[in-house]
Amino acid sequence: MITDPASLTDAMAGENFPVALAVLPRPIRADLVAAYRFARYVDDLGDEAPGGRVPQLERVRAEVHRLYETGNPEDEVVAGLGGLVARAGMPIGVWLRLVEANLIDQRVARYETFDDLLGYCRLSANPVGEIVLHIFGCATPDRIAFSDRICTALQLLEHWQDVGEDYSRGRIYVPQRDLRRFKVAETLLDSPVATEELRALIAFETDRALAWLDAGAPLVSTLSGWPRLAVSGYIAGGRAAASLLRRSGHDPMRTRKPSGWDVARAWLEATVRWPG
Known part of the structure; x- marks a missing residue:
């Protein structure tokens, strides 16, 4: 389980879908790291935690409620969301869906x-994009709808890789149903x-996932500056994968998994492909 900020930054750099940590302003980087730390935390509890995983996840869910109700959760990772929640007006549902x-x-x-x-992707993936849009202060219903398509595509591609x-x-x-259609036994x-x-x-x-990515890509043209750069990075990671x-x-x-060069090449293409 990763909790050290330096290790978190390294882990984020190794993800398929980077968020330009190296070039984004420090406050944005800090918020993205806090959000990633939480997402990674609940994923690790769900995948690797010894003992009863359900009680541990339910405890985190209760701690999220405590953060919003009292501002004083006991869990260190949940507490690390406090500043982000206050600054970005983050809705509680994004965190609860990741736990669910x-x-x-x-x-x-x-x-x-x-x-x-x-x-499942609506719970496991789509909240991440909504979190990013809130961090950049540009979350609108239309943008969230585009972001949902991108995040679903990224989650699908990760599943196909893994x-x-x-x-x-x-x-x-x-x-x-697809396994049966293509006559692929689970083994x-x-x-x-x-x-x-x-x-x-x-x-x-893969083609189906790319169709979802393409359907969400117009989000880029609605953004400018740092948000455009970051979202282009996510799309680039998906295309590289x-x-x-x-x-x-x-x-x-x-x-x-895509290397930094794989993503950088796709990122450049994504940044210049869509006007706006």
Whole structure:
């Protein structure tokens, strides 16, 4: 579990979807780190915490309520959100949805349809984009709607990259209906080499994720300055991840995570592609 700020910054730099920490103003960086720290914290509790994970996640949920009701939570990570919540007028729901996503992970290991998976992404991914927009002071309903599409796409791409890792944890995010359609048995999801059927499935899912990314990309043209740069970075990370999946022949077992150069190249393209 990462709690040290320096380690958090390093971890964020290694994510598929960077937020330009190195160039953003210090107050913005501090708020983004606090938000990332919380998201990483609840993910770690849901994935790796020893003992009862549900009680620990429920405790964090109660601490979020305590932050908003009294301003004095006991949990260090939740307390670290205090300044951000005060400055940005952050709605409580964004944090609670992230906790709920990890609670769902404790009881749901399969998704029958793509729509079912989208419901999970609304909790696990979309709040992140809303948080970023609030940090930059530019959260409007239309922008949040675009951001939701971007965040859903990023979450989907991460799932397609990590099918083997997720399977080792007992979870499958690829919709069961799609597995049947492409004749991919669950046991093939952690094979050393992807079968032709699995590659076809991942190609289909990657194209679908890119369609969601494209549907959200007009958000960039509604922004300027630092918010535009940051959102372009998220889009660039998604495009870099999709590109690497394609270059591996859509073999998730052989797909590496995007390097800084991969993202920088896609970031430059994203920054200049959309006018405004």
